[in-house]
Amino acid sequence: MKQRVRAILMTAALAVGVLAGAAGAATSASAHGWVTDPPSRQDLCSTGSTGFDCGSIKYEPQSVEAPKGSMLCSGGNAAFSILDDNSRNWPRTKVSSDMSITWKLTARHATDKWEYFVDGKLFKTINDHGAQPPASLTHVLPGLPQGDHKILARWTIADTPNAFYSCIDVTVGQGGATTPPPVVPTDPPVVPEQPCGAAWSATTVYNSGDTVVAGGVTYRAKWWTRGEAPGTTGEWGVWQKVGACAV
Numbered sequence: 001m002k003q004r005v006r007a008i009l010m011t012a013a014l015a016v017g018v019l020a021g022a023a024g025a026a027t028s029a030s031a032h033g034w035v036t037d038p039p040s041r042q043d044l045c046s047t048g049s050t051g052f053d054c055g056s057i058k059y060e061p062q063s064v065e066a067p068k069g070s071m072l073c074s075g076g077n078a079a080f081s082i083l084d085d086n087s088r089n090w091p092r093t094k095v096s097s098d099m100s101i102t103w104k105l106t107a108r109h110a111t112d113k114w115e116y117f118v119d120g121k122l123f124k125t126i127n128d129h130g131a132q133p134p135a136s137l138t139h140v141l142p143g144l145p146q147g148d149h150k151i152l153a154r155w156t157i158a159d160t161p162n163a164f165y166s167c168i169d170v171t172v173g174q175g176g177a178t179t180p181p182p183v184v185p186t187d188p189p190v191v192p193e194q195p196c197g198a199a200w201s202a203t204t205v206y207n208s209g210d211t212v213v214a215g216g217v218t219y220r221a222k223w224w225t226r227g228e229a230p231g232t233t234g235e236w237g238v239w240q241k242v243g244a245c246a247v
Contacts, residue, residue, distance in 0.1 A: 032062030033105035035166035038093035073167035110158040117152040196245035
């Protein structure tokens, strides 16, 4: 009888252990994240946007997890090695030089740091010092060089030996407001000199439209006048200045 009870207890303990292991595996399986905007290579695979079969990564874009420090898009995870194949025609996203990158996290791990590499060179590091990130977060990479680039985004976890990896293929255009072309000052139009007409006379009667010359300048009468010298009547006076005249 005692042996039977002992056997039952051992079976129950084994079952509990199996369930606990399964729960732990489920927890680990949900502890992931990847870049969704601009779409990373694994995100493109998951949405069927690549034009070729990506394999199992299309079902689990969040699972590109591998030991810290890798410079591979797969992180060195052999199951997802297709992400490292640069000969594939990965779709490129057009972005501005001030580019935003958004992560989707299915588990909010305590975070050591976020790193971004442009064509293999470290471009930006954001240290979180063990803080817990939100389920969705966005970082900005300012001043990216123009042209086609591959950006490796690396999320390093604080309390495990692993990191999560995403690669994004982009074409960087000119960001910010477009600088208008400089305004080239232009010289005022040259008004050709008028031939000199008759000189003004203090005793002559002038009617509207008549022209005279005084001091090398041609004037036109606005209305009847006599004895009013051109250049002395002001803007609202009888004489309208036409321009210099050529002898």
